Amino acid sequence: MDWATVASNLVHDTIVFSTALIFAALGGLYSERSGVVNIALEGMMIIGAFTGAVITNVIQDSGSIAPWIGFIAAAIAGAIFALPHAVASITFKADQVVSGVALNFLAAGLAVYLTKIIYNGAGQTTTLTEVFDKWEIPGLAEIPYLGHALFEAYPTSFLAFIIVFLTWFLLFKTSFGLRLRAVGEHPRAADTVGINVKRMRYIAVMISGALAAMGGATITLTTTSNFSHNTISGQGFIALAALIFGKWHPAGAMGAALFFGIAQAIKALVQVYGLTQYVPTEFIFMLPYVLTILVMAGFVGRSSAPAALGKPYETGSR
Amino acid sequence: GSKTEAPQGQTGNAGGTEGAAPAAAARVGMVTDVGGVNDNSFNQSAWEGLQKLRTDLNLPEGNVNFLQSTSDADYVPNLTQFVKDGWDLTWGIGFLMGDHLKKVADENPNSKLAIIDAEVDAPNVESVLFKEHEGSFLAGVVAAKMSKTKKVGFVGGVEIPVIKRFELGFEAGVKAADPSVEVIKIYTGFFDKPDEGKSAASQIYGQGADIIFHAAGGTGDGVFNEGKNRKSKGEDVWVIGVDKDQSLTFGDDITLTSMVKRVDEAVHRVSKDVIDGKFEGGKIVWLGLAEDGVGLADTSSKNVPEDVLKLVDEYKEKIVKGEIKVPAE
Amino acid sequence: MNKAIAIFTKESFLVPVIAIILGLLVGAIAMLAGGFNPILAYTALVEKVFGSAYNFGETIRQITPLIFTGLAVAFAFRTGLFNIGAEGQFIVGMVAATTVGVAFELPAIIHAPLAILAGAIAGGLWGSVAGYLKAKRGVNEVITSIMMNWIALYLANWVMNSFFVPKGQQRSEMVHDSAIITITWLSQMFDNARLHWGTLIAVLAAIFFYVIMWKTRTGYELRAVGLNPHASEYAGMNVNRNVIKAMFISGLFAGIGGAAEILGVFHYQAILTAQPGYGFDGIAVALIGGNTPIGVILGAILFGILSFGAAGIKFTAGVPVELIRVVIASVIFFVAAHGIVKVFVKPILKKKEGGN
Amino acid sequence: MRGITKRFPGIVANDNISFSVKKGEIHALLGENGAGKSTLMNVLFGLYQPEEGEILINEKPVKITSPNVANELGIGMVHQHFMLVETFTVTENIVLGNEPKSGLQIDIKKAVKAVEELSNQYGLKVDPNAKIEQISVGMQQRVEILKTLYRGADILIFDEPTAVLTPQEINELIEIMQSLVKEGKTIILITHKLKEIMAVCDSVTIIRRGKVIDSLKVKDTNPDDLAAKMVGREVNFSVDKQEAQPKGPILQVENVVTRGNRGVNALNGISFEVRSGEILGIAGVDGNGQSELIEVLTGLRKADSGRVLLNGKDITNHTPRDISESGLSHIPEDRHKRGLVLDFTMSENMVLETYFHPTFNKNGFLDYAAIDKHAAKLIEEFDVRTPSIHTPARALSGGNQQKAIIAREVDKNPDLLIAAQPTRGLDVGAIEFIHRRLVDQRDKGKAVLMLSLELDEIINVSDRIAVIYEGKIVGIVDAKSTTEQELGLMMSGGNRKQGGGTDE
Numbered sequence A: 001m002d003w004a005t006v007a008s009n010l011v012h013d014t015i016v017f018s019t020a021l022i023f024a025a026l027g028g029l030y031s032e033r034s035g036v037v038n039i040a041l042e043g044m045m046i047i048g049a050f051t052g053a054v055i056t057n058v059i060q061d062s063g064s065i066a067p068w069i070g071f072i073a074a075a076i077a078g079a080i081f082a083l084p085h086a087v088a089s090i091t092f093k094a095d096q097v098v099s100g101v102a103l104n105f106l107a108a109g110l111a112v113y114l115t116k117i118i119y120n121g122a123g124q125t126t127t128l129t130e131v132f133d134k135w136e137i138p139g140l141a142e143i144p145y146l147g148h149a150l151f152e153a154y155p156t157s158f159l160a161f162i163i164v165f166l167t168w169f170l171l172f173k174t175s176f177g178l179r180l181r182a183v184g185e186h187p188r189a190a191d192t193v194g195i196n197v198k199r200m201r202y203i204a205v206m207i208s209g210a211l212a213a214m215g216g217a218t219i220t221l222t223t224t225s226n227f228s229h230n231t232i233s234g235q236g237f238i239a240l241a242a243l244i245f246g247k248w249h250p251a252g253a254m255g256a257a258l259f260f261g262i263a264q265a266i267k268a269l270v271q272v273y274g275l276t277q278y279v280p281t282e283f284i285f286m287l288p289y290v291l292t293i294l295v296m297a298g299f300v301g302r303s304s305a306p307a308a309l310g311k312p313y314e315t316g317s318r
Numbered sequence B: 001g002s003k004t005e006a007p008q009g010q011t012g013n014a015g016g017t018e019g020a021a022p023a024a025a026a027r028v029g030m031v032t033d034v035g036g037v038n039d040n041s042f043n044q045s046a047w048e049g050l051q052k053l054r055t056d057l058n059l060p061e062g063n064v065n066f067l068q069s070t071s072d073a074d075y076v077p078n079l080t081q082f083v084k085d086g087w088d089l090t091w092g093i094g095f096l097m098g099d100h101l102k103k104v105a106d107e108n109p110n111s112k113l114a115i116i117d118a119e120v121d122a123p124n125v126e127s128v129l130f131k132e133h134e135g136s137f138l139a140g141v142v143a144a145k146m147s148k149t150k151k152v153g154f155v156g157g158v159e160i161p162v163i164k165r166f167e168l169g170f171e172a173g174v175k176a177a178d179p180s181v182e183v184i185k186i187y188t189g190f191f192d193k194p195d196e197g198k199s200a201a202s203q204i205y206g207q208g209a210d211i212i213f214h215a216a217g218g219t220g221d222g223v224f225n226e227g228k229n230r231k232s233k234g235e236d237v238w239v240i241g242v243d244k245d246q247s248l249t250f251g252d253d254i255t256l257t258s259m260v261k262r263v264d265e266a267v268h269r270v271s272k273d274v275i276d277g278k279f280e281g282g283k284i285v286w287l288g289l290a291e292d293g294v295g296l297a298d299t300s301s302k303n304v305p306e307d308v309l310k311l312v313d314e315y316k317e318k319i320v321k322g323e324i325k326v327p328a329e
Numbered sequence C: 001m002n003k004a005i006a007i008f009t010k011e012s013f014l015v016p017v018i019a020i021i022l023g024l025l026v027g028a029i030a031m032l033a034g035g036f037n038p039i040l041a042y043t044a045l046v047e048k049v050f051g052s053a054y055n056f057g058e059t060i061r062q063i064t065p066l067i068f069t070g071l072a073v074a075f076a077f078r079t080g081l082f083n084i085g086a087e088g089q090f091i092v093g094m095v096a097a098t099t100v101g102v103a104f105e106l107p108a109i110i111h112a113p114l115a116i117l118a119g120a121i122a123g124g125l126w127g128s129v130a131g132y133l134k135a136k137r138g139v140n141e142v143i144t145s146i147m148m149n150w151i152a153l154y155l156a157n158w159v160m161n162s163f164f165v166p167k168g169q170q171r172s173e174m175v176h177d178s179a180i181i182t183i184t185w186l187s188q189m190f191d192n193a194r195l196h197w198g199t200l201i202a203v204l205a206a207i208f209f210y211v212i213m214w215k216t217r218t219g220y221e222l223r224a225v226g227l228n229p230h231a232s233e234y235a236g237m238n239v240n241r242n243v244i245k246a247m248f249i250s251g252l253f254a255g256i257g258g259a260a261e262i263l264g265v266f267h268y269q270a271i272l273t274a275q276p277g278y279g280f281d282g283i284a285v286a287l288i289g290g291n292t293p294i295g296v297i298l299g300a301i302l303f304g305i306l307s308f309g310a311a312g313i314k315f316t317a318g319v320p321v322e323l324i325r326v327v328i329a330s331v332i333f334f335v336a337a338h339g340i341v342k343v344f345v346k347p348i349l350k351k352k353e354g355g356n
Numbered sequence D: 001m002r003g004i005t006k007r008f009p010g011i012v013a014n015d016n017i018s019f020s021v022k023k024g025e026i027h028a029l030l031g032e033n034g035a036g037k038s039t040l041m042n043v044l045f046g047l048y049q050p051e052e053g054e055i056l057i058n059e060k061p062v063k064i065t066s067p068n069v070a071n072e073l074g075i076g077m078v079h080q081h082f083m084l085v086e087t088f089t090v091t092e093n094i095v096l097g098n099e100p101k102s103g104l105q106i107d108i109k110k111a112v113k114a115v116e117e118l119s120n121q122y123g124l125k126v127d128p129n130a131k132i133e134q135i136s137v138g139m140q141q142r143v144e145i146l147k148t149l150y151r152g153a154d155i156l157i158f159d160e161p162t163a164v165l166t167p168q169e170i171n172e173l174i175e176i177m178q179s180l181v182k183e184g185k186t187i188i189l190i191t192h193k194l195k196e197i198m199a200v201c202d203s204v205t206i207i208r209r210g211k212v213i214d215s216l217k218v219k220d221t222n223p224d225d226l227a228a229k230m231v232g233r234e235v236n237f238s239v240d241k242q243e244a245q246p247k248g249p250i251l252q253v254e255n256v257v258t259r260g261n262r263g264v265n266a267l268n269g270i271s272f273e274v275r276s277g278e279i280l281g282i283a284g285v286d287g288n289g290q291s292e293l294i295e296v297l298t299g300l301r302k303a304d305s306g307r308v309l310l311n312g313k314d315i316t317n318h319t320p321r322d323i324s325e326s327g328l329s330h331i332p333e334d335r336h337k338r339g340l341v342l343d344f345t346m347s348e349n350m351v352l353e354t355y356f357h358p359t360f361n362k363n364g365f366l367d368y369a370a371i372d373k374h375a376a377k378l379i380e381e382f383d384v385r386t387p388s389i390h391t392p393a394r395a396l397s398g399g400n401q402q403k404a405i406i407a408r409e410v411d412k413n414p415d416l417l418i419a420a421q422p423t424r425g426l427d428v429g430a431i432e433f434i435h436r437r438l439v440d441q442r443d444k445g446k447a448v449l450m451l452s453l454e455l456d457e458i459i460n461v462s463d464r465i466a467v468i469y470e471g472k473i474v475g476i477v478d479a480k481s482t483t484e485q486e487l488g489l490m491m492s493g494g495n496r497k498q499g500g501g502t503d504e
């Protein structure tokens, strides 16, 4: 086995694992850049994973379009699910962390509750027959090693990278982005120049829900092919970590998500090469988390959150 | 003071059965781990066994029931719920429930309990275990004979004795049939994470293996996904299923065969024995090839050629006769 | 004192109560939507919890770890830190208690306290890692504590597999009887429900929380640093040391919780395949309890009753146990968005005033 | 504005206020802290909705429901706490909410050009591409003004614009205001500085406790009259004090060097001393090392070299607690950031630096009864207006917060009291009180080191004045014999006086 193949496989798997995290971290980015803490990414991913699986399951007779419809349905469900978080933290000025925690509980409960109702008491959806197939970019995918690594992936992965770029453009090149960031840094300043702070935050939180849900749906529609109580199991929190790790920047968040992805891919690789003889499996499982802490402590250090993050905005007009 | 036999307001599922069950009708309950009764694995299998029991004996709907645990701490109260409610038999499903079931059995010596996959030493518990290694040996023979790349893989859930039996049996089977075939093994550490299974499978196929045998419960779903994905890309890969005939779930275009573990049969039989008054408390039952407790799925002939199946039968005979002793630990 | 009893004042008491009622209503709606009978279900819940001595005892067992993790989260909250890592601290507490319980043989009078102390310190140290990284390296404690949860899980398994788990088992050997904190007579009174001294320790821990936080110099410093680190620095407090201290004490609570679970409930430690979940539930408990010690106890009682009673609604009314999570989520949500609740509270307050 | 009433829980901030401003004039709004000026202007700007009253612009009644509406009506506001996004550039801040576009993108080039044009037109020099966090406070204020002009404001509200400016910047601002009026703009100016009102305003409205006391032409009044109307009694401006009787040195600063936040040296071998029984004022343009100096003296920042002696004892790089215990008190320049834990009660805040003393702390347990007693005493003594000692500090007005801090610091009976911007943003009544306290401290034979950006204050209160420039003392003068001109020159780095150190 040559190392080029290993590397190629590793990159390929890294992208598979990172995609959901990229979506969710970007979701968190919108919300937090607007000043609303989003610890509910986990819950939003759960709702996305659930909706994606159920809708696809229901319509999978329609063929390969089914996962796409499931995916879009997930995004819509995510945006709607994010609404209570917006109402609580923006309109009712609730503690955003508390509201987020509530949503995480709600998602975990509701999704499995509904699953059991829909699937006759079963803790998971039936296995989907129609899920996303990997795409190969014509021409590029044939490049030795590199093609498999970079140009053969699920459509959601390509989409994720496109959304990273779009987010960067939206945030730093358009007036929507300027306003969104202003609302997250200094809402009063934004208010005094006529920007509707609350509306911006509502939009941001709902985009956040949609993207995080797309992340969740990515998991059910590419890697697990079903939804169960632990389909997400903590990935929303990892995405949140990626967002902070990536300093609330789209490219940074993507980089951090890829980092977690690579650590996950390495985990399987290490076992394949029999390294577990030398290192206990438990330590390999720990690897991504230890690395994250080391990297954060060693290189990243203090990260600067949006200045108004977590602070409800009072217009004074009541 | 306790009121153990307190009549429950109403027993039965949603909608309930209004006219209460006949007094003589037997009641059998089971407690699952976090996976629940639809885990495509042995919880589901066990539940199917109870369902079959119900239809066979024409019991009312509420007379078989299950409780799903949400954490380790739930096992004892869940088992106790059935026991204190006076159910005729209470099943604990899975190795991990062993200690908990023992505690409940000791505290309630007049109750009857049974467990799958664990040995519980108590006079009122019947333990049912399977010789997974024997069945897995046959799966190994199929894999070795049918691998074109001379590499096969094994994906395990958590590294517990039960799963170890799968692994060792499989490897022994492979080596017996063709010592030149290499076995790549990965333990994912989970029984319920298909994405981990998929990752493991991807790595193993990436190493050039073309057949993977999994013993990972729901995690194994990911192995099937990865296999299907590759198959649709034209790669010639297979998956060997576990516990149930998984070709029924994932299709026989990817499922080479399955190592079936007849949890449903066992649950059905032991439950029936209890109802018939033939409960053998304290007994530890091992079900292997000889007892038809394990074996390859009947649908194997779809994908496995005649000659290989013949070889499988030969090995089976030798194992049953004791000529081959398959390692279990 | 004001803060601790604030929960009993009219409005701050009514808000959680109404939040709970609204939460149960949401649950009822969800049950109706799913084709279940909410009245039957809630009756079953109450019967499950209060219907037999055994189940009542088990509910107390369920409540106990929630008090510990709730206190852990609340303590950190009070000092301006979000300890999402009670989970990991709980786990290392379990490991330490198991280690002491299995590896040593001591007289009971020393053994059990030592095992609990070991759990406490392990939890505290585990928590202070996040505190240290925050103080010295500026790393967000939310990230570190999430990571530390997973590290704790695998580390625990490694320790168990390497030192304490007999071959072919999935759990450690039993801790020695001298380390066990089960209250046998009480347990027998409750039909063998797993009752243990940990519950009493939990209540003492809540008192300890209150005293430390609002009566001592340490608490004064911790609160000051949490509320305004700049002013604290100006006033000559060591901000970094206080952050670490806060996380240490926070972790202490969770660690004892883990130790009590081993010594009082299981008597051995199993290989973990998932997070035990008490840490995350502790967040909910702390939030429902308004981050006060009394609130945490009440929150844990509510949470414990609901989640233990969940099995009852499944058993009797066929409702999936997850419904209870929906109820709990709604309660937290309404506590958070008390603005919504106040809409309901106002008329009640008015009526009362009118009546007086 | 007619009959405006705005209530907050427990207080009527504006009580039936009516006042009018003529087109093209500069109208001052004068009043004590908490009189209700900001509230009134926030109503005019649409940030608050009044309970009663109406607003007329050009004699037409209008409903100003949001700042958006205010902007449309040509009302712009320059807030005391700037409404600028620190991480944005000058241009981004100015165009925010009104961005020129090309296609989907913001047309940044066009925006920069617009900013440059405006800045030339009104003589408001700014660097359009600089980030706000990198520019001076004066420049930030110009950005604020440009923001309103960019939106085409005709009525400009300035809320205490000079409180944060250096004398030079104030002069520039006054010129800017005058040129704005020439261009046909109308200005409402909130300030506590009577001198400024006399200098630039046409008319003035005085508010006390939410009510209008009087509205009159500036040329018909004088500072004493205004002050009396505002406070409701006669106010003494010049700090009357005896000749200082300085004795031995309390604080000696020798060749201290330290790096600032940007990595360059903020203090460049600074040396001076403060003697007992004197007030040493440090004058200087903001950003010449004042903040760093205080931080080094109080132990909040490390000195790279040099020595600091307090009562002859070396306290260089000791911890803040150690230094505080050695007899140094400090009234911080940012009371919200450093001075108070806003969510602590007043009582708890009063022992922020002494809670561990045996009086309050028994074996690690705090004696809250003793603390409350102590707080009640201080609050009474320093006339801090608070509903109760258990009220959170956050709920007090700025002036009362400052009084509380001063009470706490003076009560420590320190050998050296450092007062940084002790009267920033306070009304004349409060200022008088605080100055009195500083002089009392001196008269008790203690040393006082005062830093202020306001030359008036420096000259009035200090006995000697040291001028800081680029992290060094460039000269020390006698307060009685110096002039604003002389100080201004030294502050801008001109005419370095020889023997800039102390007269050892």
Ligand SMILES: Nc1ncnc2c1ncn2[C@@H]1O[C@H](COP(=O)(O)OP(=O)(O)OP(=O)(O)O)[C@@H](O)[C@H]1O
Pocket: D008, D009, D011, D012, D013, D031, D032, D033, D034, D035, D036, D037, D038, D039, D040, D396, D397, D398, D399, D425, D427
């Ligand atoms: N948002 C608010 N909520 C409650 N009370 C407020 C609020 N804003 C102002 N107040 C109160 O209203 C009164 C008037 O405040 P205002 O800010 O208008 O005073 P001001 O004249 O601007 O004082 P200063 O000179 O300190 O700026 C004060 O007593 C203040 O405490």
Ligand SMILES: Nc1ncnc2c1ncn2[C@@H]1O[C@H](COP(=O)(O)OP(=O)(O)OP(=O)(O)O)[C@@H](O)[C@H]1O
Pocket: D034, D038, D039, D079, D080, D081, D159, D160, D394, D395, D396, D397, D398, D399
């Ligand atoms: N929610 C509140 N409750 C009580 N008092 C408040 C509240 N908000 C503000 N205040 C008080 O009202 C006064 C005015 O508040 P504001 O926010 O206007 O600050 P400020 O320092 O006066 O600034 P400016 O002079 O620019 O208005 C302050 O003294 C503040 O302490």
Ligand SMILES: [Mg+2]
Pocket: D037, D038, D039
């Ligand atoms: Mg004001």
Ligand SMILES: [Mg+2]
Pocket: D080, D160, D398, D425
């Ligand atoms: Mg002010």
